[in-house]
Amino acid sequence: MTDWHAVRRLVPDVLGTLVRRYGHFDACEDAVQEALVAAAAQWPVEGLPESPRSWLVTVASRRLADQVRSDAARRRREEADALRTPPAGAEVNSEPTGDDTLTLLFLCCHPALTPPSQIALTLRAVGGLSTAEIARAFLVPEATMAQRISRAKHRIKAAGAGFALPPPAEQARRLGVVLQVVYLVFNEGYTATSGAQLVRAELTAEAIRLARELHRLVPGDGEVAGLLGLLLLTDARRRARTAPDGSLVPLSEQDRTLWNTEAIAEGVALVTDTLSRGPIGPYQLQAAIAAVHDEAPTADVTDWPQILALYTVLEHVAPNPTVTLNRAVAVAEVHGPAAGLALLDALSADERISASHHLVSVRAHLLEMAADHDAARAGYQEAARRTTSEPERRHLQTRAARLG
Known part of the structure; x- marks a missing residue:
């Protein structure tokens, strides 16, 4: 086989x-x-x-x-001079160089490409996924994905990009894009934005593989190590994230005996090492947060003050509405739901997240913590209407039903 x-x-x-x-x-x-x-x-x-x-x-x-x-x-x-058929059975440059994955990652993340094209081309050229597999993963027709990949390749050709790592200055600038693409691939696999499945394991596995290759080839970069640690610590919970009907199981309700202890140990070791070396970046901070969650034997003993402190630093280092949304949950756990809800009120004016079901569902969760069950139930129902993920919709509807 x-x-x-x-x-x-x-x-x-x-x-x-x-x-x-x-x-x-x-x-x-x-x-x-x-x-x-x-x-x-x-x-x-x-x-x-x-x-x-x-x-x-x-x-x-x-x-x-x-x-x-x-x-x-x-x-x-x-x-014609460059492309000749090799003799039957002949090997062409048979010894691998060991750096092709990194070179291809940088090439697929060329600044001439849009983020969706960077992700699609990375999965095909580096991950070896077929166009049909990538199209299924992102729930678009195969012809649409084929056109996206074709346009991406033509843009790279038009940009005159060669098959080599960019110069050091450009490599440093583009590394952030490379890490972001790997992170986005993982996120799409870990919590699919739409469709009947919560997890697409082929995408999470490919993202972890690419993060490992980056860490192997750029071992001294703290953010690369942080990203690998973050993916391992997050993926360690995958088996516990779905109920028998395929719906989402929130972190606080997961059976932690199903978590992958080997992945947690590896992720914690990466986080510990990279945080001791500095400087600290957003992937390292997110990995540290994930490590605090994973090291708690039960949800009740989670070190929320430490998580809040880490989110506060993360919001300073890499401010964005998703970080603020997560910090609001930590604030609610430490200082009570009213304090968390006050943060969410400020987010409601941010058009980057105001229409998202995540904002509505987090508000419903904090309202439930505050024992405002009528408002919480209405919030869960509204979030269920907004999401395009079937597993998330079932979870949100279940939360609403629990409140009567």
Whole structure:
């Protein structure tokens, strides 16, 4: 049986090999995808080749050469010298360089691309997901996702981006975008914005894999370590987050015996190490908050004063309405629901979050804490109407029903 997760981990290396040899990221990426399709058709019948990587490199190279031969004469003249079919059984640059994942991540997060295009291209070029898989993950038609990926590749080509890490100054500037893309991929997998499933495990697993690669290749960066720690500490709760009917189980009600203790231990170690080195960034602070939650044996003994202190620092370092929303919950736990509700009143004027079901559901939760059950029930019902996630809708409706 073929381990397709292992095959996907070969994609950055195979794609890197082709781009270094032939150039033309867009054409090489298409060729790698065609080689993966061919592998899916042939390997279950013919068996796994002795070297899956070499097989993919060879087949993708031949697909690339076939594409060149079928192109217009102008393109054929430009590329014929660079694109030749390798001899049968030959390996092309058989030794992996070890840095292709990072190079591809930076390339897919080129500033010429929009954030949705950066995420889609990262999942395909680095994660090895098919266009159909990415389209399903984001609940759009495959043709729409294909167009988005195609436009992204053309923009990279038009920008003249080569297959190499950007210069140090540009690399430092773009690293923040790279981390954000990995973070957004994880968030979409951990709590899907719409659809019938709460979790899309293929996206969370891919985000953690990419964060590991970043940490391996940039081990001294505190925010990279912080992001990996945050993803591990958050994903550790995944098995406890859904009820038998698929609806969301809030953190305070989760069966903590289902949490992944190995992931928690690894995440805590990363947080402890990176916080001791400084400077402190938003991913490190979020990871520290997640660690406080995960280290509490029960919800009742959660160290809310420490969480509030961390959110206060986070709001100073990276102010945004979502951080303020989360801080309001911590304020309510420490100083009472009235104090938390006062913070939410100020958020209501922020158009970045005022229409979100999250603001309404948090307000309902704090109103429930304040024993204003009628207002809380109405809030949960309104939040249920606003969300596009079926599991979240069921959870919110259940909370409303509990209040009579």
